[in-house]
Amino acid sequence: MNRRHFIAATASSLALASHAEPARKWRVVVVGNKGSYGHSLDTMWLKVPSTEIVAAADPDAKKLEATLKELNITQGFADYHDIAKAKPDLVAIGPAMGLHRDMVLAAAASGARGIYLEKPFCRNLAEADEIIAACEKHGVKLALAHRNRWHPTLPLVKKLVEEGAIGRLLELRGRGKEDRRGGMEDLWILGSHVLNLGVFLAGKPQSCSALVKLNGKLVTPADVNRGRADYGPIAGNEVHARFDMKSGVPFYFDSMQEAGDPKVGFGLQLIGTKGIIDIRVDQTPLAHFLPGNQFQPNNEPRTWVPISAAGIGKAEPVAEIGKQVMSHTAGALDLIASIEENRQPQCSAVDGRVTVEMITAVLASHVRQGASVSFPLDIRDNPLADWK
Template sequence: MIRPARPGRRDPVATDFPSTVPIVQRLLSEGPVSDASLSAKVHRRRFISAVSTLAAVSPMFWRAANSSAAAPDERMRVAVIGHTGRGDFGHGLSTVWLKVPEAEIVAVADADAKGLAREKEKTGAKQSFLDYREMIAETRPDIVVVCPRHIDQHHEMILAAIDGGAKGIYCEKPFCRTLDEADEIVAACERTGAKVAIAHRNRYHPAVPAIIEAIQSGAIGKPLEIRCRGKEDGRGGAQDLWVLGTHLFNLVPQFSGKVTACSAVMMHGKRPVTPADVVAGTEGVGPIAGDELHARYETENGIPVFFDSIRNHGVASAGFGLQIIGNEGIIDLRMDTEPLAHYVPGSPFRPSVKPRPWIPISSAGIGKPEPIEGIGHKVAHHLVAVDDLIAAIREDRPPLCSAEDGRATLEMVHGVYASHVAGGKAVSIPLATRTHPFLGWQVND
């Protein structure tokens, strides 16, 4: 049965952002335009411990094809939130649960009636609602899935799920728009014990601990720097920073330790961005500016991290990713590919007589066969991620990509804005200002 929306509910878009710059205030308050208009050891221990637990306890990760479903009273009850026309149901977030015997979809919500009917049929949900708040209140799910790609809705949807008693929330990336939004979500998780997991799929890849082990064992010698690039397609610049850069920023601290500072420049037509260049980004990311940006991050382990994005400078066949460059080799990671990483031995600064091999890194290590059958599919289709969330709920531990991790990723995004507003000076992370750095931005003549 389709439940009607309750009167007086406002659409969860950006509101209540005071600003002295009208364009930024408007962009944060009116919602997005259409897409067409446009420390390392601690991290390693946590990741390896979680993946080891995943292997031992979480059956989806290692499941044999003929394994049976969990008993009905042991399954997690899942409620799905989407919004047709405003981010829809994300990248497969609503249907992955059909492949998880430990879960059952009990309800779906969508403010668009036609979209709701389609998704109810697709997911096999028992109930459907036009108002996601009513769905949460009536069904009291264990897990709420926040699917829309438009991130201006995430903050309210996540808080509604936490306030409604959800044990876990699986949220489409990027996490949310501003650090004050992230702070509020993290505080709510600490208060209630709810687990928020963000759908940065590559973060859950079981090859990541093997990459960390390779670095710490000296495979690339002394790590010198980490180089990151987005897809650099038509979204190159600030939109790329948000939509693709966050995938990379979520992984970076695993190899560099925590990020402590950022210095950056944002460009438009080869000149520095000014307040007059501010426009609305797509997918609800809020105000953006420019078609090119260059950022440098300092880290607690002394390994500098660079992110660069120039509109229409990418190579489609190469995808996007990062390189960990050492004085005796390189580890290259390509997002959303299998294998995730390759090892290139030898100094990158000395010519080689023979071509250097690109050696795959599996979850078992450099040059070893991948022992996990179909791992590329399981990572790409969120199976590893949602299984980790279920394990995190049952074991009362943070998910591998938690709300705090999402906030750290957002610090790196906002660090670019904050540094540019400060004239390219280095700004400390965590940032002191928790609202959008473009708020109140003025350039003195």
């Protein structure tokens, strides 16, 4: 495992266990919409001793009042453009991604030094470009809430693959949650987690070929819903995509409506000649190892072995590892460290743009009848927007 990541994870655990008051607290403003703060991006800061929530923004007066009461604060704004009045160090943005671009631009100009943003990142590459440019202009660090990227087990999984624990890596296979949102909505909401992890483990995408279907038939321009402000133009309840990654291995992503098992969750598998590593997003343990070649029949039983931050089949050395990751505590601490160390967070705005580019590539390939498209893409808008 990467020593720096292990030390950081252990330090995070110790920081949470300590009751000592920090010398300085980071001022946090949380931004919501009609009471929505994503996956607890408002209350997460109550678990980080080095921060204090000083204000909240929400255009819904009743929802804002309830938020102020829950967070035990008094300063609230109906318009998120006013958050500069609270002099924030950090801004947490939780609403759906249709509002992300405008909210991030306001947060970047507010004097804040860091932004913690709910995923998915934004609706298209043009918005991603604007967000990154604004953060660079104002010297702001942005962390995207793909919380599993801060999991201490993840760097170990990467090292295991690089050292040949599963033999030669043949491919990555990812699936979404595949519930009622199966297809493109699943790719945006949950598949963005899977794509982000795939890039971390196999390098950036080089090309993509994909098809999108609706009830078993290829999506046509007539099937496109252009009235979804939260996603932009969207269509299809079935997605089949292949990405060729920088490492030389293919990464497949599939999602079919109502094909998933809620007990299993969603994630990806790294398939090698001598074994498989399975990653289940938001689960504890995060990963499991299955030895042996999956293509070779075997009469002997094989058992999935948990992978901890210490290794395959070893006891977990990081206290309450699942709680730290799921509560976004690890992400918050890394965002603060990235500001202090003048580096990018482990899951940054640039990482978010790569994920948006991969989803855009799926649509671009489908519009071109499944033809392979190369990265970087030559378009910045959603390919369905002007498809006729």
